[in-house]
Amino acid sequence: MAAELSLPAEEAADGGSQQIRDALREAIVERRLAPGTKLSEADVGKLFKVSRTLVRGALQALSYEGLVKVERNRGAFVAYPSPEEAREIFAARRQIEPGIVTAAARNAAPSDIVRLRHLLAEEQRLTGQRGRDARRAEIKASGDFHLTLAAIAGNSIMERFMDELVARSSLVIALYGQSTASSCGHREHEEIAAALETGDAEKACRLMLHHIDHIETDLDLRPKNGIDLREALAI
Amino acid sequence: MAAELSLPAEEAADGGSQQIRDALREAIVERRLAPGTKLSEADVGKLFKVSRTLVRGALQALSYEGLVKVERNRGAFVAYPSPEEAREIFAARRQIEPGIVTAAARNAAPSDIVRLRHLLAEEQRLTGQRGRDARRAEIKASGDFHLTLAAIAGNSIMERFMDELVARSSLVIALYGQSTASSCGHREHEEIAAALETGDAEKACRLMLHHIDHIETDLDLRPKNGIDLREALAI
DNA sequence: CGTGCAAATATTGTATACAATAGCCTGCAA
DNA sequence: TTGCAGGCTATTGTATACAATATTTGCACG
Numbered sequence: 001m002a003a004e005l006s007l008p009a010e011e012a013a014d015g016g017s018q019q020i021r022d023a024l025r026e027a028i029v030e031r032r033l034a035p036g037t038k039l040s041e042a043d044v045g046k047l048f049k050v051s052r053t054l055v056r057g058a059l060q061a062l063s064y065e066g067l068v069k070v071e072r073n074r075g076a077f078v079a080y081p082s083p084e085e086a087r088e089i090f091a092a093r094r095q096i097e098p099g100i101v102t103a104a105a106r107n108a109a110p111s112d113i114v115r116l117r118h119l120l121a122e123e124q125r126l127t128g129q130r131g132r133d134a135r136r137a138e139i140k141a142s143g144d145f146h147l148t149l150a151a152i153a154g155n156s157i158m159e160r161f162m163d164e165l166v167a168r169s170s171l172v173i174a175l176y177g178q179s180t181a182s183s184c185g186h187r188e189h190e191e192i193a194a195a196l197e198t199g200d201a202e203k204a205c206r207l208m209l210h211h212i213d214h215i216e217t218d219l220d221l222r223p224k225n226g227i228d229l230r231e232a233l234a235i
Numbered sequence: 236m237a238a239e240l241s242l243p244a245e246e247a248a249d250g251g252s253q254q255i256r257d258a259l260r261e262a263i264v265e266r267r268l269a270p271g272t273k274l275s276e277a278d279v280g281k282l283f284k285v286s287r288t289l290v291r292g293a294l295q296a297l298s299y300e301g302l303v304k305v306e307r308n309r310g311a312f313v314a315y316p317s318p319e320e321a322r323e324i325f326a327a328r329r330q331i332e333p334g335i336v337t338a339a340a341r342n343a344a345p346s347d348i349v350r351l352r353h354l355l356a357e358e359q360r361l362t363g364q365r366g367r368d369a370r371r372a373e374i375k376a377s378g379d380f381h382l383t384l385a386a387i388a389g390n391s392i393m394e395r396f397m398d399e400l401v402a403r404s405s406l407v408i409a410l411y412g413q414s415t416a417s418s419c420g421h422r423e424h425e426e427i428a429a430a431l432e433t434g435d436a437e438k439a440c441r442l443m444l445h446h447i448d449h450i451e452t453d454l455d456l457r458p459k460n461g462i463d464l465r466e467a468l469a470i
Numbered sequence: 471c472g473t474g475c476a477a478a479t480a481t482t483g484t485a486t487a488c489a490a491t492a493g494c495c496t497g498c499a500a
Numbered sequence: 501t502t503g504c505a506g507g508c509t510a511t512t513g514t515a516t517a518c519a520a521t522a523t524t525t526g527c528a529c530g
Contacts, residue, residue: 015307015513041482051515052482057295064299066392072250073482073521092392095334103330157301157327161396250483276512286485287512308491308512 020048021058028067028078029143029167030136031174035080039068065164067171079171083221086172090216093165097146097212098205100162101192103153105201112152116193119145123186143170145189149196169215176219185214255283256293263302263313264378264402265371266409270315274303300399302406314406318456321407325451328400332381332447333440335397336427338388340436347387351428354380358421378405380424384431404450411454420449 024044027033039059041052048055059076062068070076081089104112119141126138143166150162188211195204259279262268274294276287283290294311297303305311316324339347354376361373378401385397423446430439 017513040480042480053514053516056482057292060292060295061299064296075482075522088390088392091390092396095338095390095393096331099330155323155326155330157323157400158330161327165392252483275510277510288484288486291512309493310512 015054015057016048016050017054017057017061020044020050020054021061023048024058024062025067025167028062029170030140031170032136033078035078035171035175037078039076039078041075066168079168081168081172081175083176085168086176086219086221089165089168089172090212093169093212094209096158096161096165097149097208100150100153100158101196101204101208102201103155103158104149105196105199105204107154108152108196108199112148113193113197116145116148116152116196119148120186120190120193123189127186139170139173142186142189143167149192172219173215176221178220179218185211188214250289250292251285252289252292252296255279255285255289256296258283259293259297260302260402263297264405265375266405267371268313270313270406270410272313274311274313276310301403314403316403316407316410318411320403321411321454321456324400324403324407325447328404328447329444331393331396331400332384332443335385335388335393336431336439336443337436338390338393339384340431340434340439342389343387343431343434347383348428348432351380351383351387351431354383355421355425355428358424362421374405377421377424378402384427407454408450411456413455414453420446423449 024033024039033039041055041059044059045052045055059068059070063070063076066081067079068076069079123138123141123145126134126141146166147159147162150159153159188207192204192207192211195201195207259268259274268274276290276294279294280287280290294303294305298305298311301316302314303311304314358373358376358380361369361376381401382394382397385394388394423442427439427442427446430436430442
């Protein structure tokens with residue numbers, strides 16, 4: 001019933017709850033777990049061979065970043081963002097990302113540019129491939145571009161905000177994206193990186209805003225009513 | 236040992252953990268709980284007459300918004316933001332709040348302006364009073380001004396981000412604020428509200444940035460070494 | 471055949487019990 | 501007196517047990 005969830009067995013210094021959180025998060029962001037999927041505490045616990053206590057902690061954590069919706073006495077579900085939420089997510093990105101790229105343009109060291117270039121190359125490579133796994137990896141790489149920008153910008157708080165927004169965007173695209181093409185225009189990422197390389201913050205900013213617009217334009221934020229039905233039964 | 240924590244007994248629809256979280260949050264933001272204070276699970280549990288389970292949930296939640304620091308096998312402490320963190324918090328606010336006021340200027344209905352005016356009046360009233368309680372209430376009112384702006388802006392995600400930033404700012408001011416005067420220049424809030432009332436988004440934006448600058452200028456972000464010492468022993 | 475109630479089942483909410491780790495205190499030796 | 505060693509206590513980490521709440525199933529009745 002539950003999708004396959006690899007447990008990487010990589011132990012961090014923090015509690016085992018963190019590992020569950022990370023595994024679930026990755027599965028959600030990479031869209032292996034569909035929005036609306038129920039995450040039963042007992043089931044997840046059995047998968048990871050831990051008690052419900054730890055699972056609860058992980059689910060609660062994920063609910064704080066909006067990836068999981070917990071309903072009292074009903075359980076946890078992979079978030080199923082409404083069109084309204086989707087709009088808010090992208091509105092938030094439009095408010096936040098210009099500041100990020102501006103700061104990134106100011107801070108970027110040559111090594112940062114290299115890092116970005118590597119990401120873009122990887123993304124490019126994956127674009128050429130076929131198959132579900134390649135698509136997943138591409139989704140991840142595409143998100144990582146934005147997250148790397150946030151890291152370069154050098155404000156860990158903003159970075160965390162972006163983390164949440166990118167993850168939730170992935171859910172939204174999974175639900176409302178219509179173009180068969182990749183999640184994000186890869187070409188636009190390249191242009192942004194180029195602007196950053198030349199230190200042209202203003203241009204990078206503008207490109208980023210266009211980029212976000214393009215992503216959102218590709219969404220079909222419904223009149224669909226099939227969604228509501230499904231939401232009613234799944235959530 | 237622990238400061239007095241009122242439990243308002245107001246039951247929300249959500250779990251009892253939420254009430255503990257809210258009570259602790261309020262105590263931290265209003266500076267009744269000093270940064271660095273240890274929050275023992277057993278002690279807090281006894282205060283609220285609940286098991287450690289719920290307390291843990293609350294503490295974990297607070298750690299997600301940066302108000303509490305949880306160290307593995309050591310326990311939870313009221314966050315003790317470093318000067319570096321303080322700078323990041325205000326940098327984030329400078330990146331976020333202009334967008335908020337711009338959106339607020341666009342969205343503000345007359346009733347919103349009324350709400351802001353009420354807040355300002357309350358703030359004004361409290362400024363005139365003396366005593367710790369008045370000071371606490373003033374801190375809260377000052378923060379509420381910024382939060383209300385975020386609410387008016389109409390993006391619940393940005394609102395949550397601001398929630399976190401305002402709360403953490405309160406901690407920073409508690410630690411590094413030096414002016415005996417109130418936390419925030421009250422006068423500046425009034426000017427921002429006035430700009431909003433006339434729909435002058437550009438002006439409101441500019442005033443907000445100045446306002447944030449003023450708050451940060453009032454901080455003494457150390458060469459102090461007493462802080463490090465205290466941090467070493469308390470955290 | 472459909473509807474509504476009721477017991478049964480399953481799942482979550484909370485508390486408690488047990489395990490593991492950290493910090494402290496005592497006592498001994500140099 | 502100082503420094504270290506060892507166990508001792510206190511606190512957190514995790515698992516389990518019990519309680520409360522939803523959901524489902526089955527049956528009776530219209």
